[in-house]
Amino acid sequence: MLSTMSTPARATEDRADPTSDTAHRLLEAAAEAFADRGFHATTTRDIASRAGLSPAGVYVHFSSKEELLYQLSREGHEAARDMLVAASAGAGSPTEALRAIMGTFSRWHAEHFRVARIVQYEFGNLTPEHRDAVLGLRKQIDAVVRDVVTAGVATGEFSVDDVPDTTLALMSMAVDVARWYDPEIKRTPAAIGEAYADLGIRLVTAR
Amino acid sequence: MLSTMSTPARATEDRADPTSDTAHRLLEAAAEAFADRGFHATTTRDIASRAGLSPAGVYVHFSSKEELLYQLSREGHEAARDMLVAASAGAGSPTEALRAIMGTFSRWHAEHFRVARIVQYEFGNLTPEHRDAVLGLRKQIDAVVRDVVTAGVATGEFSVDDVPDTTLALMSMAVDVARWYDPEIKRTPAAIGEAYADLGIRLVTAR
DNA sequence: GTCTATATCATGATAGAC
DNA sequence: GTCTATCATGATATAGAC
Incomplete structure (x- = not known):
């Protein structure tokens, strides 16, 4: 996010670099x-x-290989959290919010499956300090989804046996996309997002 | 399975070793x-x-570290497949079969979360030959679940948008248990199995 | 079948010239 | 800020005694 600006702005270069080079x-x-x-x-x-x-x-x-991992893990978690917060905030009802959350989250795990794998599977290779920092972000992510499920139960739109357990299962479906997704397959990230929005609704709806 | 029997049977030892020692x-x-x-x-x-x-x-x-990994991965995949086949075969209807499959599979991912993690996350560290062998087992596992979903759609018990996609989502929920499960938590593997059997039915049932 | 000792090589990280 | 050269360590795997 913050560019170090150690080099002067290049008028001849029209492609801007997001971070310092x-x-x-x-x-x-x-x-x-x-x-x-x-x-x-x-x-x-x-x-x-x-x-x-x-x-x-x-x-x-970077001072170490782990420092690279931490940057990627932190940025990835932050991106995921920000997307979920935005998806949730822009919805008019818990049902809409859950659709937006599941669609966004699963689509992100496909589009950014490399970062997503780092986020999900390399957590244990962080130093204890960095693990703690990332754990805080994970709690925020969990809270966004859990709050939507709770709200849906309150309005009667959803019917679930257990809110935390259902929240976890919802996230499991989306998270696991990063494990099996392969850019070679025919399904597009957008199509995956739509399918998982539907599946998410099914999970919170009793027949 | 096959004991090498390089040591004579010990009459004084009453604890039998499953494989050679x-x-x-x-x-x-x-x-x-x-x-x-x-x-x-x-x-x-x-x-x-x-x-x-x-x-x-x-x-x-063992001839190498990878050989140890392969043995564990193969045995783990075979155990999972055998359990799913048995669960499916013992059921009287697709609904019963799916409940048994999801309950068994998710419970197994909790109880045997160590082997399950190896099965799910270390696949890429096998040699190409061993990867091929394990891939065959994975296809068998997928087929068991897919066949049950297909059967349920045929009887009208299930209603899904897409059979392969739904199969994958069902397995994702169960597989992801190995990622988050921790023997310290309060939920028992049995309780997880029951909850996921319910969730599986929700996924194949439109409201 | 297990050990001690070791070959061989790759790793993460640093020193110091430019 | 990047390079070449290298350090210190630890890895997988093997040799050969017992």
Whole structure:
């Protein structure tokens, strides 16, 4: 988010870089590598070469391999949370909100399946401090969904046996998209989102 | 399954070992380590010491660390498949079958969450040959569930938008149990199984 | 079948020139 | 800020005694 602005603005370059340049390339390289092979199977040499740097070049921008993981995990969690908050806030009813949440969340897990895998499966490779920070974001994400389910039960739109358990099952469906999604398949992220919005409604509706 | 019988039967020992002895201890040690820390983060030294062996002792029983992973992954997939086949075969209707399948499958992912994590998340660390072998088992597992959903649609008990997509979502809920389950939590595997049997029925039932 | 000892190599990270 | 060179460590796997 905050650009370091260590280089002067380039009038001749019309493509703006979202974060300061090579650091951003390194994050993208690390995201690909971590998602494809896992944190521990990824070497700093691999990350460096994918970003076009020497092995030592990484450490100018990040103090460790775990620091790269943390940045990706934190940004990924924040993006997911912000999307869910927006989806929930823009809805006129719990039913609409749940459809928006499930559609958005599952679509995100398909479109950004690399970051999503890091978010979901590499949590345990963070340092204890970083784990704590991310845990706070996870609680926020859970709360957004749980509040919608609670609201729907209150209005009578939903009927569930247990709110926290149902919330977890809803998130499980969306989260698991990142495990099986493959960009080669025919289903588009948008279609997945629509299907999971329907499935989410079914889960909170007794026949 | 097949005991090597390299040691004579011990009349004084009343506890029978399912597989030949230390090999079994090594598999259990590897299962714990792989599930807790992941395949690549686990060292052969770690596995050996958990099994009470020296680092070299592993290689008498398994030719490589990946061989341990393959044994665990294959046995885990086979166990899951056999359970689903039995659950499906013992049911009198698609509704009963789906309840049995979802209850069994999600309960298994809780009770055996260590093996389940290896099954679900370490697939990519198998050699290409072993991946192919396991892929065959995965297709069998998918077919069991898909057939039940198809049968339920045929009898009119179920109403789904798309059979393969719904099958996948059903499995996602159960599979994801292995990700969040923690033996410390209050919910028992049996309670999880019951809850997910209900949720599975909701997914195939339109209001 | 298990051990001690070790070969061989890759890893994360650093030093210091440019 | 990037490089080349390298350190220190720890990895998988093997050799050979017992």
